[in-house]
Amino acid sequence: xTDIFQLDGxxxxxxxxxxxxxxALTAGHYIPHLCYHPEFKPHGSCKVCTVKVNGRTAAxxxxxxxxxLNVESNIEEMNGLRRTLVQMLFAEGNHFCPxxxxxxxCMLQALGYDLEVHxxxxxxxxxxxxxxxxxxxxxxxxxxxxxxxxxxxASAEVDGKDVFALSGRGIxxxxxxxxxxxxxxxxxxxxxxxxxxxxxxxxxxxxxVGFSIPIGKRRYDQRPVSAQALDDAPRQADASGxxxxxxxxx
Amino acid sequence: MAADSEMQTTGLDSILDRYARDPNALLQVxxxxxxxxxxxxxxxxxxxxxxxxxxxxxxxGVASFYSFLHLRPHGEYRVLFSDNITDRMLGSQALxxxxxxxxxxxxxxxxxxxxxxxxxxSCTGMCDQxxxxxxxxxxxxxxxxxxVQEIGHLIRNRTPLADWPADFFRVEDNIRRSGPLLDxxxxxxxVLRAVIESGKDVVEAVKQSGLRGRGGAGFPTGxxxxxxxxxxxxxxxxxxxxxxxxxxTFKDRVLLTRQADLVFEGMTLCALAVGARxxxxxxxxxxxxxxxxxxxxxxxxxxxxLLGKNILGQTDFDFDIAIHLGAxxxxxxxxxxxxxxxxxxxxxxxSRPPFPVTHGYLQQPTAVDNVETFCSATLAIQMGxxxxxxxxxxxxxxxxxISVSGDCPRPGIYEYPFGVSVRQVLQDCGAVxxxxxxxxxxxxxxxxxxxxxxxxGFEDLPTAGAFMVFDxxxxxxxxxxxxxxxFAHESCGFCTPCRVGTSMLKQTMDKIAAGHGTRHDLNEIExxxxxxxTSSHCGLGRSACNPVLHTLKRFRPAYExxxxxxxFEPAFDLDGALARARxxxxxxxxxxxxxxxxx
Ligand SMILES: Cc1cc2nc3c(=O)[nH]c(=O)nc-3n(C[C@H](O)[C@H](O)[C@H](O)COP(=O)(O)O)c2cc1C
Ligand code: SF4
Ligand code: SF4
Ligand code: FES
Numbered sequence: 110x111t112d113i114f115q116l117d118g119x120x121x122x123x124x125x126x127x128x129x130x131x132x133a134l135t136a137g138h139y140i141p142h143l144c145y146h147p148e149f150k151p152h153g154s155c156k157v158c159t160v161k162v163n164g165r166t167a168a169x170x171x172x173x174x175x176x177x178l179n180v181e182s183n184i185e186e187m188n189g190l191r192r193t194l195v196q197m198l199f200a201e202g203n204h205f206c207p208x209x210x211x212x213x214x215c216m217l218q219a220l221g222y223d224l225e226v227h228x229x230x231x232x233x234x235x236x237x238x239x240x241x242x243x244x245x246x247x248x249x250x251x252x253x254x255x256x257x258x259x260x261x262x263a264s265a266e267v268d269g270k271d272v273f274a275l276s277g278r279g280i281x282x283x284x285x286x287x288x289x290x291x292x293x294x295x296x297x298x299x300x301x302x303x304x305x306x307x308x309x310x311x312x313x314x315x316x317x318v319g320f321s322i323p324i325g326k327r328r329y330d331q332r333p334v335s336a337q338a339l340d341d342a343p344r345q346a347d348a349s350g351x352x353x354x355x356x357x358x359x
Numbered sequence: 360m361a362a363d364s365e366m367q368t369t370g371l372d373s374i375l376d377r378y379a380r381d382p383n384a385l386l387q388v389x390x391x392x393x394x395x396x397x398x399x400x401x402x403x404x405x406x407x408x409x410x411x412x413x414x415x416x417x418x419x420g421v422a423s424f425y426s427f428l429h430l431r432p433h434g435e436y437r438v439l440f441s442d443n444i445t446d447r448m449l450g451s452q453a454l455x456x457x458x459x460x461x462x463x464x465x466x467x468x469x470x471x472x473x474x475x476x477x478x479x480x481s482c483t484g485m486c487d488q489x490x491x492x493x494x495x496x497x498x499x500x501x502x503x504x505x506x507v508q509e510i511g512h513l514i515r516n517r518t519p520l521a522d523w524p525a526d527f528f529r530v531e532d533n534i535r536r537s538g539p540l541l542d543x544x545x546x547x548x549x550v551l552r553a554v555i556e557s558g559k560d561v562v563e564a565v566k567q568s569g570l571r572g573r574g575g576a577g578f579p580t581g582x583x584x585x586x587x588x589x590x591x592x593x594x595x596x597x598x599x600x601x602x603x604x605x606x607x608t609f610k611d612r613v614l615l616t617r618q619a620d621l622v623f624e625g626m627t628l629c630a631l632a633v634g635a636r637x638x639x640x641x642x643x644x645x646x647x648x649x650x651x652x653x654x655x656x657x658x659x660x661x662x663x664x665l666l667g668k669n670i671l672g673q674t675d676f677d678f679d680i681a682i683h684l685g686a687x688x689x690x691x692x693x694x695x696x697x698x699x700x701x702x703x704x705x706x707x708x709x710s711r712p713p714f715p716v717t718h719g720y721l722q723q724p725t726a727v728d729n730v731e732t733f734c735s736a737t738l739a740i741q742m743g744x745x746x747x748x749x750x751x752x753x754x755x756x757x758x759x760x761i762s763v764s765g766d767c768p769r770p771g772i773y774e775y776p777f778g779v780s781v782r783q784v785l786q787d788c789g790a791v792x793x794x795x796x797x798x799x800x801x802x803x804x805x806x807x808x809x810x811x812x813x814x815x816g817f818e819d820l821p822t823a824g825a826f827m828v829f830d831x832x833x834x835x836x837x838x839x840x841x842x843x844x845x846f847a848h849e850s851c852g853f854c855t856p857c858r859v860g861t862s863m864l865k866q867t868m869d870k871i872a873a874g875h876g877t878r879h880d881l882n883e884i885e886x887x888x889x890x891x892x893t894s895s896h897c898g899l900g901r902s903a904c905n906p907v908l909h910t911l912k913r914f915r916p917a918y919e920x921x922x923x924x925x926x927f928e929p930a931f932d933l934d935g936a937l938a939r940a941r942x943x944x945x946x947x948x949x950x951x952x953x954x955x956x957x958x
Binding site: 151153154155156157159166168171173190193194197198200201231232234256271272273274275276277278279280281282285286287288289 | 401404405414415416417419420423424425426688705710712847848849850851852853854855856858859860861862863866886889890893894895896
């Protein structure tokens with residue numbers, strides 16, 4: 110017999126060791142998320158996946174599933190919170206979607222549409238984040254970084270390279286690369302790295318292929334992010350792997 | 360260039376060797392390199408990385424997390440003015456300005472000759488003897504115009520810190536009221552010996568005493584130790600939290616000065632109870648000056664067989680304590696962030712569950728407790744549960760150290776049985792015309808006169824010890840604004856709501872302070888609070904709005920008087936945007952400002 114918890118009134122079965130998010134996605138129920146990726150250990154930093162569990166709020170991607178939990182996700186209170194968090198992420202960086210080559214393939218943008226984020230909500234911080242165009246094949250546009258650390262995790266855990274890391278604290282926190290010069294060209298990154306594939310926004314970009322798929326025909330132009338996330342779901346994380354390279358993971 | 364990088368790597372190997380090239384000691388290594396060279400160069404990072412097997416970027420990431428570590432030369436003399444509201448009330452801002460003028464310097468910048476930098480830092484825990492500063496990590500208290508001027512001269516003459524007047528570095532205990540903790544004069548080892556001889560069950564004894572954690576949350580200590588003892592694991596650890604970062608708190612400093620044996624005895628009792636072999640004291644960097652005296656106490660205890668192998672002749676009772684220094688990060692007081700920091704990483708709180716009692720240091724069961732908790736545990740066992748419970752109240756047994764600062768003639772340490780009223784403390788410290796008291800620091804509560812009958816204790820006003828007094832000359836809006844800046848500065852940046860939200864909150868408070876605030880801003884603050892409370896990863900984010908909410912509720916006119924009557928005012932400040940141009944052209948005359956309309 111498998112255990113079961115409730116998500117917005119539906120029965121969700123789960124395996125021991127799964128989090129609420131993992132069980133929900135596997136069972137075909139979408140909970141909005143950004144820093145969670147089915148192939149990696151949950152991180153719990155963006156907080157977009159926050160749900161109400163027995164009346165208290167928690168990040169569903171890191172919350173261990175337990176029998177009998179009553180989880181509320183698709184309620185206005187939580188969607189309102191998610192809208193604010195997305196607005197915060199937009200305000201924190203420099204996101205000029207019309208000129209971004211990730212437009213249409215960007216999870217942050219797609220989530221904004223899905224959650225009906227129609228206004229800026231906050232004063233934008235306009236941080237100064239210079240590009241790194243030093244590498245011959247790869248461009249880094251830090252303006253769009255939402256600090257999800259997926260690239261950090263992918264490079265360390267899958268590629269075994271530690272190309273990316275975080276520097277600074279608080280609002281000055283930012284992504285850096287592993288080179289004394291601080292430039293991507295002096296790292297051992299390769300186009301075939303996992304770290305090249307995981308960025309949910311438009312930071313890590315292969316050069317010279319930007320607009321080969323026209324806007325309007327891109328991933329989230331076809332179907333909303335909620336539908337596509339479920340397609341990705343069955344590729345489940347190995348919950349046992351412990352990773353000490355990224356922030357906040359036990 | 361080659362000679363340069365050679366210089367930057369000299370001495371590194373002996374530091375690395377002292378830490379047995381343990382990657383977990385990365386922060387300690389970086390801290391020592393900072394002390395040795397004044398900053399951590401890229402060459403040094405390369406060298407350390409090669410020896411410890413840690414990527415360059417990850418070391419950079421760790422170093423950049425901590426305020427006291429610098430990746431670029433930051434002056435031979437690095438001056439940091441403590442910027443708690445209590446320092447400000449004692450005139451710290453004018454003193455800093457004076458020093459900047461004397462040394463021809465702007466805050467945050469390094470002088471062109473590389474001699475000195477001046478900046479602010481979060482509360483250094485000297486609120487009862489402020490204004491205070493740190494120079495190259497050493498605490499200096501009781502700043503006056505004269506003292507600051509003398510310091511300016513010493514810096515200009517490049518006088519080594521060791522030759523500065525010892526008086527500058529004197530830190531007073533200022534004990535104003537003592538009780539069973541501060542008066543305790545039992546000989547080191549006696550409680551431990553009695554426990555071993557009687558075979559007493561430490562966990563049971565602590566549980567029966569009703570002792571609750573003194574670090575703020577008030578978790579029952581005996582229960583924590585029991586959970587740690589029962590958790591499966593290859594090894595167990597005891598950690599003493601001496602990060603004492605909450606602004607306005609300085610009682611752990613006094614306990615570590617006066618009663619270090621009680622602290623270490625408590626840790627050893629805990630080790631006996633849970634079966635730990637390793638203990639760590641995580642000492643905030645601001646208390647660097649306590650490192651050598653504390654190491655002296657540890658050595659004395661080793662020499663008396665109170666630490667080390669076969670303690671007091673008990674075969675298999677091996678336990679020792681190492682001191683780890685922090686490097687300027689309030690968040691490292693949060694227990695899981697503290698453990699990350701102990702492991703040499705960025706001090707980012709972990710996802711919980713699992714909790715440290717089952718997955719702590721190196722993922723092994725770990726009991727983390729506050730300095731005062733360990734002292735009180737020793738006392739509770741010494742006195743016996745019944746006598747200990749007779750002090751304090753039903754659900755808050757024992758005594759509590761209160762750190763009193765702000766507007767009163769007798770700031771310092773007061774030990775009371777739990778249950779003392781705010782009014783009583785105010786009376787004892789001689790405060791008059793008190794408008795408000797901030798209980799337990801910025802993350803605690805701000806209360807007004809009508810509430811001074813309330814009592815300190817877990818039943819009513821829980822406190823980690825801070826007690827900041829504000830009289831009727833103080834502006835509670837500015838108090839809240841200072842605290843908001845503190846949280847924004849100390850947010851670790853891990854989670855979206857706190858990283859971005861504390862910055863937004865700071866901007867809004869600054870906007871109101873500049874006279875551009877509207878009712879809309881007050882609504883936005885309430886919205887931000889909702890978001891931070893419900894979605895932050897740890898207690899810092901969850902309490903970051905408290906200073907504003909508490910003062911808004913009790914002292915609303917302090918905000919409303921500043922608001923424009925408009926409902927909305929854009930945050931963009933045209934005149935403010937010209938500040939940079941003014942600075943570049945060296946102009947500050949009326950013609951260089953846009954006219955502001957008089958209201
Ligand atoms: C942001 C933050 C900062 C904290 N700072 C401290 C601190 O400086 N000292 C402390 O003892 N506890 C601090 N705590 C509480 C610790 O997480 C933990 O609860 C405490 O060390 C447990 O010890 P106790 O049970 O003896 O109180 C802090 C918590 C948070 C959320
Ligand atoms: S670069 Fe992309 S993947 Fe990496 S942290 Fe930033 S947003 Fe996340
Ligand atoms: S609430 Fe703030 S301090 Fe805590 S994890 Fe989030 S960003 Fe860091
Ligand atoms: S998806 Fe859960 S915190 Fe980001």
